[in-house]
C-alpha cells in the first residue's frame with residue numbers, strides 16, 4: 001500500500017535509518033532541531049518543523065533522545081498529534097520506557113491515531129546495515145501492517161504484546177547490554193594490564209563463554225575492531241547519557257514491582273559517574289578508558 005513516511009530525529013540512529021528507507025525507494029519527510037542534520041540527508045524531503053514533516057504522512061516515526069522530548073514533540077504545546085491524519089500510524093522508536101508509551105498510546109487513541117512503541121536494538125552498526133531488531137508493543141494488526149516499512153530499516157520485527165511491551169523488552173535487553181559492556185571492559189582492562197594482547201584476549205573470549213555483543217561486535221578496546229566507536233576515539237555510537245537513561249528506566253520499572261536489579265543499579269551509577277567526568281556524549285564503550293584511568297579527548 002502507499003505510504004508516506006515522516007521521520008523526526010536525525011541523530012546517530014535516525015540518520016542511518018532514514019538512509020535505509022531512501023535506499024528502499026521511500027522519500028521520507030524529515031525533521032530535526034539541528035538544521036544541518038536535515039540538510040545532510042540526500043533523497044529525503046527536508047522540513048523545517050515537526051508539524052511540516054507530518055503533513056500528508058500516514059506513517060510517522062520518531063527517533064528522539066528521551067521520553068520527555070518525545071512527549072513534547074507529540075502531545076506538547078506544538079505537538080504533532082493534532083496535525084496527524086486520522087487512522088495514521090505513529091511509531092516511537094526511541095527508548096522511553098513503558099509509561100511514556102502507554103500515555104502516548106492513550107492520547108493517540110483519543111485522536112483516532114494508531115500508536116506503536118517500536119524501540120530498536122542493534123546500535124549504529126545495525127542501523128547502518130539495516131539489520132535492526134524492532135520490539136513492538138500495541139495492537140498486533142498495526143504491527144503487521146507497518147512491518148514491511150520497518151523491514152527496510154531492520155532485519156526483524158518482533159511483536160511483544162500490549163502497549164509498552166516493546167519498551168519493556170528493550171529495557172531488559174539494555175540492562176544486559178550495560179552490564180556486559182562493563183564486564184567486558186573490566187576484564188579486558190585487567191587482561192591488558194596483566195600483559196595480554198587485547199586482540200588475542202578478545203579472540204579467545206569470542207569463542208568462549210565470556211562472549212557477548214559487547215565483545216564480538218562492539219569491542220571497547222581501541223585497535224581490536226574497525227568501524228566501532230572505540231576505533232574512533234569513542235565518538236558517535238550510543239552515548240553514556242543514553243545508556244544511563246535506559247538503566248534508570250529499568251530501575252524505575254523494577255521498583256514499580258519490587259524486583260531486585262542490583263547490577264542494573266550499579267551500572268546506572270557507574271555510567272552516571274562517567275557523565276560527571278565529562279564523558280556523557282562519548283560512546284558508552286568508553287567505560288574501558290574510564291577503568292583504564294586515562295584521559296579521553
Ligand code: NAD
Nearest residue numbers: 009010011012013032033064065094095123124237238242
Ligand atoms: P542522538 O542524540 O544521536 O539523536 C537524537 C536526535 O534528536 C538528535 O539529532 C537531536 O538533534 C534530535 N532532537 C532532539 N530534540 C528534538 C526535537 N524536539 N525535535 C526534533 N529533533 C530533536 O540519539 P540516538 O543515539 O540516535 O538515539 C535515539 C534514541 O534511540 C534514544 O532514545 C536512544 O536511547 C535509542 N537508541 C539508541 C541506540 C544507539 O546505539 N545510539 C540504539 C538503540 C536505541
